[in-house]
Amino acid sequence: MKLIPTILCGGAGSRLWPVSRELHPKPFIRLGDGQSLLQKAWLRGAALPDVVETLTVTNRELFFKTEDEYREVADIVGGKDLTNRFILEPFGRNTAPAIAAATLQVAATQGEDACLLVLAADHLIADQAAFAQAVSKAMQLAAQGRLVTFGIQPDMPETGYGYIEVDLDSPVPFVGGPAGESAGFPVARFVEKPDLEKALEYLASGRHLWNSGMFCFQAGTMLREMQQHCPEILAASRACLEQSRTAEGKSFSQVDLDATAFKLVPDDSIDYAVMEKSSNVAVVPCSIGWSDIGSWTALGALTAPDARGNRIEGEVTLHDVSNCCIHSNQRMVGAVGVNDLIIIDTPDAVLIADRSRAQDVKHIYARLKAEGHKTYRLHSTVHRPWGTYTVLEEGRHFKIKRIEVKPGASISLQMHHHRSEHWVVVSGMARVVNGQQELFVNTNESTYIPAGHKHRLENPGLLNLVMIEVQSGEYLGEDDIVRFDDVYGRS
Incomplete structure (x- = not known):
C-alpha cells in the first residue's frame, strides 16, 4: 500500500x-x-x-x-x-x-x-x-x-x-x-x-x-x-x-x-x-x-538546565538567577536576581513573562494583531522566494536594508512610485536592469535607481549576493510596488 x-x-x-x-x-x-x-x-x-x-x-x-x-x-x-x-x-x-x-x-x-x-x-x-x-x-x-x-x-x-x-x-x-x-x-x-x-x-x-x-x-x-x-x-x-x-x-x-x-x-x-x-x-x-511544543516552557524543556535550573540559548550572563528560560540568538542578555521568568529576545521585540503564565503569551500576539503592529506578522529579517531582506534602520523618509539573493535567483521586474533606491554590492556580483540599462555591479560598486524607473536585481553567480539598499522618499511601504514580470507568480 x-x-x-x-x-x-x-x-x-x-x-x-x-x-x-x-x-x-x-x-x-x-x-x-x-x-x-x-x-x-x-x-x-x-x-x-x-x-x-x-x-x-x-x-x-x-x-x-x-x-x-x-x-x-x-x-x-x-x-x-x-x-x-x-x-x-x-x-x-x-x-x-x-x-x-x-x-x-x-x-x-x-x-x-x-x-x-x-x-x-x-x-x-x-x-x-x-x-x-x-x-x-x-x-x-x-x-x-x-x-x-x-x-x-x-x-x-x-x-x-x-x-x-x-x-x-x-x-x-x-x-x-x-x-x-x-x-x-x-x-x-x-x-x-x-x-x-x-x-x-x-x-x-x-x-x-x-x-x-x-x-x-x-x-x-x-x-x-x-x-x-x-x-x-x-x-x-x-x-x-x-x-x-x-x-x-x-x-x-x-x-x-x-x-x-x-x-x-x-x-x-x-x-x-x-x-x-x-x-x-x-x-x-x-x-x-x-x-506539541505548545509554550516557551515546553520548548525550553528541550534544553538541558544549568545548576540553578536555567535553560539558556544564546549569549547570556547571569547573577543570582534561577529557573528561568532565556533565549537570544543575536544580542547579549544579562539578568540579575530574578527567578521563574521567560525572557525571549529578538532583534525587534522582547518578551518577558512569568513561567507560570506561559500559555498567556497568545494574548500579546492577539493584541498586536488587532492593533496591526508589524511584529505579529514579520521579523526584521523577511524571507522572499529569491532570498531575504533585513531592515537595519529606518526613519522619516529613509530605510536601510541588507539584501541577500540566492544563486540564480532574481527579484521581479518592478517599479516604485514614491521611493528611489541606492544599491551597494558588498559580496558577490549583481546583474541589474536599471531603466533602459542592463549592467553588472561588482563588489564595492553601486547603482542608483530613481523613483519611477523599472528595475530588476539578479544573482548570476554561484554564491549568495549580499548588498545594502538605501531607500529614500516620501513613502517607503512594501506595498509601493508595481510588478511587470515575476517568475514566482506574484501579482
Whole structure:
C-alpha cells in the first residue's frame, strides 16, 4: 500500500511569540540541532518505508520558504527519489478543508487505496523507531477500512490536550507482531480538554489517551466518511480543486487553490467534521516522545538546565538567577536576581513573562494583531522566494536594508512610485536592469535607481549576493510596488 506523508503546515504559533510570527510560524522555529520542526516532520515521514512522495498543505506565502526548508535536509534521505507535492492555501481554513483537498488530490494521483499519514508540522517526536512501528500498525487498521488516530500514553494530568477514550475490550490484533500484541482499539469517544479533576480521573482510568492530531487512512475511506458526515466540505473542496491552477516539475507538483472558491469551503476541524461523528475510528496507543511544543516552557524543556535550573540559548550572563528560560540568538542578555521568568529576545521585540503564565503569551500576539503592529506578522529579517531582506534602520523618509539573493535567483521586474533606491554590492556580483540599462555591479560598486524607473536585481553567480539598499522618499511601504514580470507568480 502506498504511503503519502501529508504535512499540515500553518497556524500562527501565537504562544511562541516573538520568535513565531504569522509569516514565520512555529514550524519554522529552529531547535538546538539546527533543524526546524517542519524539517523534522518532513524527515520523519520521508524516512518511512513505501514512501515515494510527500504532500504538504500550507499557505501560499510560505511555499518558497517551505521548499527551502526541505531542500536543506533532502540529502539526509538521499537514497530516496521523492516527489514533493504541495497544496497552497490562499488563507487558513482549518484542518477539515486541508485534509479534504489533500485526500481528493491523493485519490486522483495515487488512487483511493493510497494511504495518507497526516502529520502536524509543528510537533516533535523523539523516538523514530517507535513512531515507525505505530505507523505500521495504523496502516494495517487503515487497510481494514478504518480511520486511524494516534493516541499518546499520558504521563501527567494534562489539561491543555483533548483526550481519546479507548474501548480496551475490543483490541484489533497486530498481524505479524508479537503474539497477543494489538494494532489498536476502537475509539469509544473523543473528550474535550478537561479540568484538573477530570484529567486526574482520565489518567487513573488507563482508558484515556492524549489526542495527538495525527491520522492515517486510505483516501477512499476518508472520502466516503466525508460524504456521510460533512458533504458540504467535500463538495466545496472538490469544486475548489477543479478551479485551481496546477504546476508540475521534475520532482514537485503544486496546486494553487483558487481564493474565490476556497472561501466557499466551510471552516471546520477534522475532529468535529468527521472523527467525532464516525463510528469507524480506531486508535493506536503509542509512546513516541511526542510533544506539541505548545509554550516557551515546553520548548525550553528541550534544553538541558544549568545548576540553578536555567535553560539558556544564546549569549547570556547571569547573577543570582534561577529557573528561568532565556533565549537570544543575536544580542547579549544579562539578568540579575530574578527567578521563574521567560525572557525571549529578538532583534525587534522582547518578551518577558512569568513561567507560570506561559500559555498567556497568545494574548500579546492577539493584541498586536488587532492593533496591526508589524511584529505579529514579520521579523526584521523577511524571507522572499529569491532570498531575504533585513531592515537595519529606518526613519522619516529613509530605510536601510541588507539584501541577500540566492544563486540564480532574481527579484521581479518592478517599479516604485514614491521611493528611489541606492544599491551597494558588498559580496558577490549583481546583474541589474536599471531603466533602459542592463549592467553588472561588482563588489564595492553601486547603482542608483530613481523613483519611477523599472528595475530588476539578479544573482548570476554561484554564491549568495549580499548588498545594502538605501531607500529614500516620501513613502517607503512594501506595498509601493508595481510588478511587470515575476517568475514566482506574484501579482
